[in-house]
Every structure is written in C-alpha cells, then in structure tokens.
Amino acid sequence: MKSVSRSKRATIYDVAAAARVSTATVSRYLRGYDRITAEKKKRIQQAIAALDFEPHPIARSLALPIKRTLGLLIMRGSRAYADLFLAEILSGVTRAASALELSLMISVPSASSEIPSVVERIRRVVDGSLLLDVSLGDQTVRKLAAGGHPILLVNQVHSRIPSVSIDNYLGGKTAAEYLVKLGHTRIACLAGDTSISRQRLDGYLSGLAEGGLRPAEVVGCAFDREKARRAFRKIIKRRKPPTALLVASDWMAVGVLEEARALGVEIPRDLSVIGFDDAIIAETTVPALTTIRQPLERLGAEAVETLWGFVTKTEKTPGSSRKRFSEKSLAPKLVVRQSTAPPQL
Amino acid sequence: MKSVSRSKRATIYDVAAAARVSTATVSRYLRGYDRITAEKKKRIQQAIAALDFEPHPIARSLALPIKRTLGLLIMRGSRAYADLFLAEILSGVTRAASALELSLMISVPSASSEIPSVVERIRRVVDGSLLLDVSLGDQTVRKLAAGGHPILLVNQVHSRIPSVSIDNYLGGKTAAEYLVKLGHTRIACLAGDTSISRQRLDGYLSGLAEGGLRPAEVVGCAFDREKARRAFRKIIKRRKPPTALLVASDWMAVGVLEEARALGVEIPRDLSVIGFDDAIIAETTVPALTTIRQPLERLGAEAVETLWGFVTKTEKTPGSSRKRFSEKSLAPKLVVRQSTAPPQL
DNA sequence: TCGGCATATGAAATCGGTTTCACGTTCAAA
DNA sequence: TTTGAACGTGAAACCGATTTCATATGCCGA
Numbered sequence: 062m063k064s065v066s067r068s069k070r071a072t073i074y075d076v077a078a079a080a081r082v083s084t085a086t087v088s089r090y091l092r093g094y095d096r097i098t099a100e101k102k103k104r105i106q107q108a109i110a111a112l113d114f115e116p117h118p119i120a121r122s123l124a125l126p127i128k129r130t131l132g133l134l135i136m137r138g139s140r141a142y143a144d145l146f147l148a149e150i151l152s153g154v155t156r157a158a159s160a161l162e163l164s165l166m167i168s169v170p171s172a173s174s175e176i177p178s179v180v181e182r183i184r185r186v187v188d189g190s191l192l193l194d195v196s197l198g199d200q201t202v203r204k205l206a207a208g209g210h211p212i213l214l215v216n217q218v219h220s221r222i223p224s225v226s227i228d229n230y231l232g233g234k235t236a237a238e239y240l241v242k243l244g245h246t247r248i249a250c251l252a253g254d255t256s257i258s259r260q261r262l263d264g265y266l267s268g269l270a271e272g273g274l275r276p277a278e279v280v281g282c283a284f285d286r287e288k289a290r291r292a293f294r295k296i297i298k299r300r301k302p303p304t305a306l307l308v309a310s311d312w313m314a315v316g317v318l319e320e321a322r323a324l325g326v327e328i329p330r331d332l333s334v335i336g337f338d339d340a341i342i343a344e345t346t347v348p349a350l351t352t353i354r355q356p357l358e359r360l361g362a363e364a365v366e367t368l369w370g371f372v373t374k375t376e377k378t379p380g381s382s383r384k385r386f387s388e389k390s391l392a393p394k395l396v397v398r399q400s401t402a403p404p405q406l
Numbered sequence: 407m408k409s410v411s412r413s414k415r416a417t418i419y420d421v422a423a424a425a426r427v428s429t430a431t432v433s434r435y436l437r438g439y440d441r442i443t444a445e446k447k448k449r450i451q452q453a454i455a456a457l458d459f460e461p462h463p464i465a466r467s468l469a470l471p472i473k474r475t476l477g478l479l480i481m482r483g484s485r486a487y488a489d490l491f492l493a494e495i496l497s498g499v500t501r502a503a504s505a506l507e508l509s510l511m512i513s514v515p516s517a518s519s520e521i522p523s524v525v526e527r528i529r530r531v532v533d534g535s536l537l538l539d540v541s542l543g544d545q546t547v548r549k550l551a552a553g554g555h556p557i558l559l560v561n562q563v564h565s566r567i568p569s570v571s572i573d574n575y576l577g578g579k580t581a582a583e584y585l586v587k588l589g590h591t592r593i594a595c596l597a598g599d600t601s602i603s604r605q606r607l608d609g610y611l612s613g614l615a616e617g618g619l620r621p622a623e624v625v626g627c628a629f630d631r632e633k634a635r636r637a638f639r640k641i642i643k644r645r646k647p648p649t650a651l652l653v654a655s656d657w658m659a660v661g662v663l664e665e666a667r668a669l670g671v672e673i674p675r676d677l678s679v680i681g682f683d684d685a686i687i688a689e690t691t692v693p694a695l696t697t698i699r700q701p702l703e704r705l706g707a708e709a710v711e712t713l714w715g716f717v718t719k720t721e722k723t724p725g726s727s728r729k730r731f732s733e734k735s736l737a738p739k740l741v742v743r744q745s746t747a748p749p750q751l
Numbered sequence: 752t753c754g755g756c757a758t759a760t761g762a763a764a765t766c767g768g769t770t771t772c773a774c775g776t777t778c779a780a781a
Numbered sequence: 782t783t784t785g786a787a788c789g790t791g792a793a794a795c796c797g798a799t800t801t802c803a804t805a806t807g808c809c810g811a
Contacts, residue, residue, distance in 0.1 A: 072796090072798080074798095084761090085762080120798035147492060147493050152482060155482075164528070165511065165513070167478070168500065168509075185462055341687065417766090428792075430791060436768090467796095468796050469768050
C-alpha cells in the first residue's frame with residue numbers, strides 16, 4: 062500500500078536516525094524487548110511506518126542463530142512424487158509453513174545417496190530439513206545423524222531418525238475389517254515389496270484375525286501395476302478363488318482391475334477389491350475403487366510443525382537430552398466406492 | 407568426506423590466516439579473479455582444503471547483489487497443482503536449478519491477489535520469481551510490474567509479463583490434423599472456458615480448415631469432468647452425431663468416456679475421442695486416451711533458464727532496454743492410444 | 752544526603768563475506 | 782635514468798541486522 066517499492070529500502074540505521082535513537086534500541090523494539098520509554102517507542106513506530114521499514118531477512122539470518130527457513134527434500138521420481146501425493150503433502154507443508162511464517166527451500170536430489178551432500182549444502186541456510194518419502198541406506202543415515210542438523214522423515218520411518226507418517230498398519234486393519242463386515246470369508250492379500258506394504262499387510266492380517274479369519278492367500282509382488290496384474294492372474298485361477306482382495310496400493314489395484322476385465326471377472330460381483338492410498342486414479346477407475354485414504358494434507362502440516370518444534374526446542378535447550386526420539390503417525394480413513402460389495406451367496 | 411561437520415565451520419578469516427594473506431585476496435581467489443601470485447594462490451588452495459572451507463551463503467548474499475535463489479510461486483489448488491502437472495514441471499524446474507547451482511524458495515499463495523505481497527516478502531531473498539500457472543488480474547499485474555522484480559509466468563500468458571508456456575494452438579492443430587488423417591469428416595469440438603482452451607480450440611479449427619473441414623459442432627463448457635459429461639450428452643444425441651470428438655482436456659475426456667459407456671456408445675468404434683494434456687489418468691482410462699502431451703518437464707527447465715537469463719542480463723546491463731519482452735512457447739506432442747480409430751464405413 | 756541497585760540507552764563489536772582505495776613493485780617506454 | 786602505467790596486495794569500509802558492554806540516570810533505603 063505504501064510507496065510502490067523503490068529499489069533501495071530503508072535500513073535500521075535510517076529508522077534509528079529518524080527516531081533519534083540508536084540502532085540498538087530499534088533492534089530491541091523489533092525483537093519485542095519491552096523496557097523502552099513510551100516516548101521513544103512511539104517515535105520508533107512512527108519512523109518505521111513513515112519509512113516503510115522491514116528488517117532485511119538476510120541480514121537477520123546472518124546475525125541470528127535461526128533463519129526461519131526449512132529445507133524440503135523430495136526424491137526425484139519417488140512414489141510421492143509420481144502419484145498425486147506430492148501436491149497434497151505440499152499443500153499441508155506450505156500451509157503450516159506460512160502459518161508459522163517460515164520459508165521453504167526446496168531441493169530434489171535424484172538419489173538418496175545424494176541427500177547428505179544436499180543437506181551439507183543447505184544446512185547453513187535452513188534450520189532443519191524435511192525428507193519427503195525417501196528410504197535411507199544405513200551409510201546415509203549415519204552421515205545424517207552425525208551432521209547435527211535437525212531432520213524429519215515424512216511418510217517413511219527409520220529406527221534412528223524421527224518421523225511423521227501414515228499409520229499403514231491401522232489402514233490395513235481398517236480395510237480388512239471392512240471386508241469382514243461385508244461378510245467375506247475367503248480374502249486374499251496382494252502385498253507390495255516395501256517396508257510400508259509390509260505394515261499394511263500386518264494390518265490386513267490383524268484385521269482378518271479379529272474376525273476369526275486367516276487370509277486365503279498372500280502374494281507379494283513389486284509396487285507396480287504390471288506386476289500386480291500378473292500376480293493377480295495366479296490368484297484368480299485357483300480352484301477356489303477368493304471373494305475379496307486386499308491390494309497394497311491403488312496403482313496395483315488398477316492392474317488388478319485391468320486383468321479382471323480381461324479375464325471376464327466382474328467387480329464387485331465376483332470379487333471385491335480394496336486398494337490403498339486414494340491415489341488420484343482411484344476415483345476414475347471402472348468401477349471406482351474402494352480404498353484407504355491417507356491424510357496427506359495433515360501429514361505435511363504435521364511435519365512442519367514437528368520439525369519446527371525440534372528446531373526451537375534445540376535452540377532453547379542446548380542441554381543434554383539429545384536424542385529425544387519421536388515417531389508420530391496419522392490414522393488413514395476408509396473411502397467406500399464401487400469396487401466392494403457383499404459376497405455372492 | 408572431511409571431518410564429520412563440527413558445528414562451527416572455518417571462515418574466510420581462518421583461511422586468510424592459514425594462507426598468510428589478507429581476506430581480500432582470498433575473496434578474490436574465490437570469485438575467480440585471477441591475477442594472484444602463483445605462490446599465494448597455492449597457499450590459499452591448501453588452506454581451503456585443509457580447513458574444509460566453504461563460503462557462507464548467507465554472508466555472501468548479504469554482500470553481493472545476487473543471491474542465486476529463485477522464488478517459485480504456485481497457486482494453491484490451481485490446475486497444475488491438482489493434476490499431475492506439478493510433479494512434472496517441478497522436476498524440470500529443480501533439474502535446471504540444480505544445474506545452474508540455484509536455490510529455490512517455494513511459496514503457495516491461496517489467491518492470485520496475494521501474489522504481490524508474497525513477492526514483496528521474498529524479493530530481498532530471491533533474484534526473481536517464477537509464477538506457476540496463475541492467471542493475474544490487471545490490478546495485480548500493475549503492482550507486479552511496478553515492483554521491478556524479475557518475474558516469469560509459467561504455463562500461462564499475459565500481455566505485459568514475459569512467459570514460457572505450451573503452444574496450445576499448435577497442440578490443438580496437431581490433434582485435429584490427426585483425426586483428419588484418420589479419415590474423419592464429422593468432427594465435433596468440446597471446448598473449455600479458459601483462455602488456454604480458447605487457444606486449443608483455435609488450433610482445432612485451423613487443423614480442420616487445413617483438411618478442408620469445418621467442425622460439425624462446437625460446444626463450450628467448464629473445465630470439469632461432470633460438466634463435460636453433460637455437454638457430451640447433448641452432442642451425441644444429435645440426429646447425425648460426429649464420428650470424432652476433440653476434447654479440451656483429459657479430465658473432460660474422462661467425463662466423455664464415462665457418459666459414452668453409460669449410453670452404450672463404444673469408443674473408438676462409434677466415436678474417436680482425443681484429449682489434451684496427457685494427464686496422469688490418460689493412460690488408465692478405458693479405453694486408454696489418445697491425447698496431446700505437454701512437454702512439462704522441459705517447460706519447467708526452460709522457465710528457470712529464461713528467468714535466470716533475465717536476472718543476469720539485468721545485472722550486467724543496468725542500462726536502458728528495460729522492457730525487453732519475451733514470450734516463449736514449446737510444442738506439444740501427439741500420443742496415440744486406444745480412444746481413436748478410423749471412422750466406421 | 753549518600754551508597755547501591757535496577758533501568759534505559761548508545762557505542763562498538765559481531766555475523767562472514769566482498770570491494771574500494773591506497774600503496775609499493777615491476778616493467779616498458781621515453 | 783626518469784616517468785608512469787599496470788599489477789599485486791592489504792587495511793578498512795561495507796552489506797544490515799543483533800547483542801554485548803559500559804555508562805548515565807533515577808529511585809530506593811539507610
């Protein structure tokens with residue numbers, strides 16, 4: 062609203078001169094130190110308003126130990142990146158960052174082994190980093206841990222690094238319970254090959270167990286549409302095929318749906334299929350996919366808030382309690398669409 | 407590889423002391439000034455290596471006029487954001503940024519009217535900003551233009567702001583030409599309601615015209631699956647329905663496919679459908695969608711390179727040629743899948 | 752009335768670089 | 782041999798904040 066931005070803005074020296082005080086006093090005012098004479102305080106306020114002064118963020122970063130900036134590292138081509146996850150997580154991340162008045166520095170390494178060097182490069186510019194959906198090798202973790210740079214894993218877990226993620230176990234359990242509730246008894250699982258899908262599978266098993274069931278079959282394959290398609294072919298050709306199928310991801314479920322159509326298996330009449338993720342395609346498959354929705358927007362927001370908590374806490378407490386380990390997980394939610402139904406009698 | 411990062415790193419003063427020269431000389435060396443005695447140069451190099459010195463980016467930003475950082479503004483909920491576009495553009499942006507050794511500061515305003523204030527906030531930290539897929543009001547444009555901050559519109563155009571975008575006209579023309587080549591003569595267009603879809607429509611018309619054809623019908627509707635579905639219902643109920651349909655976006659085409667299935671219209675036998683965007687779902691619709699693929703990865707890379715060009719050019723030439731206007735557009739490409747075929751005889 | 756303590760404030764140092772300016776050398780031209 | 786232009790170099794100023802340290806002032810109780 063003020064003057065339409067001349068190229069050089071007022072500095073704290075200009076303000077100090079205009080208010081007839083020292084820069085120290087102006088700085089104190091800016092930082093909320095309150096024992097300043099009312100008279101001078103008022104002059105400072107007026108000077109700031111008149112000059113349209115705003116502290117230079119770079120100068121401030123140089124002088125202060127914290128920069129109010131977080132790093133955001135996303136693996137090129139990661140699942141989060143490839144699915145629509147990215148947009149949703151990013152939405153939460155940016156919303157929370159903006160609420161806390163934090164800046165975000167983004168970087169997209171192309172291999173997880175690059176991460177330590179990326180962190181090394183940006184650590185003097187950011188207060189901490191979010192690692193989005195990367196799985197880390199031990200070597201990498203060791204370097205990172207040694208760095209003394211606050212790090213938070215998002216949508217991934219590791220035994221030695223704090224994380225915020227989706228409760229995949231609970232999601233799996235929810236999915237299984239739903240099929241049980243529908244009345245299915247011959248339920249197969251199409252599991253993925255990552256640690257995340259292992260958790261989902263454990264959830265499936267526990268959900269089935271609570272209903273007094275054991276899976277008709279458990280098949281593992283790569284987290285991939287084409288592989289899932291082939292794996293499904295085997296499952297459905299059994300003498301007594303299952304009436305319901307728990308699939309570890311929506312993209313894998315898409316493969317299942319395709320193969321089912323090709324084989325003339327009608328869904329959900331002949332087979333109920335439930336996916337996981339609520340990926341962008343879940344709504345538009347034929348039939349639309351019942352799935353487990355991940356609260357990704359909240360995941361992103363939670364991540365920023367948690368990491369910022371680390372940063373400020375570490376700052377205040379230079380003391381001992383170093384490795385206050387933290388692992389938080391959010392509950393996913395069942396989304397019922399058209400790929401599930403009670404079993405045919 | 408060096409010492410595993412102690413918390414305080416060496417400064418230029420340490421290097422100067424170790425090399426027995428002044429900081430001025432070290433700085434000259436760092437900045438590539440070459441008239442330094444071989445002897446001292448070597449001592450400096452050794453000192454830098456021994457101390458694992460790296461200039462502090464914040465201190466450097468404070469002293470130098472350029473910061474080697476670009477702002478990346480993405481509208482919350484924009485199309486780029488919601489489709490998978492984001493991931494692909496971002497991939498190009500980050501690849502190019504990393505090649506130029508630039509940092510990226512990301513921000514996600516929730517309305518285009520917020521953009522000037524966001525720019526105002528980050529302008530002292532970045533050298534220029536990429537505006538991803540935002541359409542700007544005149545008010546907003548005026549503020550931005552007055553700011554004297556390098557700005558580049560990505561995937562959008564405006565008469566007063568430089569831009570990099572997709573050649574939607576050419577894409578439309580390519581799509582139309584393909585249908586003509588297949589032998590279709592009764593071709594309808596389902597256009598969107600944005601300026602981008604207007605360009606696509608113009609391309610359709612020109613492609614048809616070159617084949618000596620005029621569209622059987624042109625219907626406009628919102629850029630939305632449900633709306634497209636309804637609009638398509640009207641088109642297909644004509645006495646002489648078209649044998650092919652040009653649809654302004656893949657998501658609209660999804661609506662068309664759904665309605666076609668509901669009405670028993672078989673695609674591509676009864677009707678060829680061609681979308682636009684090559685959105686993530688294009689590959690998984692039934693049948694898979696023939697569409698126009700946008701070179702989004704290249705778009706992102708081109709954007710960074712172009713904006714950086716502005717920044718460095720402006721820096722070197724403080725002179726006159728202020729408004730060197732630039733508008734670049736990239737050619738999209740036809741991707742043939744299963745939703746198109748020659749017309750039934 | 753005086754010592755002592757809390758309070759308000761400014762001068763100067765600091766963060767970690769870059770660059771100007773001035774000075775002493777060297778080397779070529781006059 | 783003198784002149785002076787080009788070169789290498791360091792001291793100090795600068796970028797724009799924050800913070801320490803020291804001082805001046807006011808207020809208290811003795």
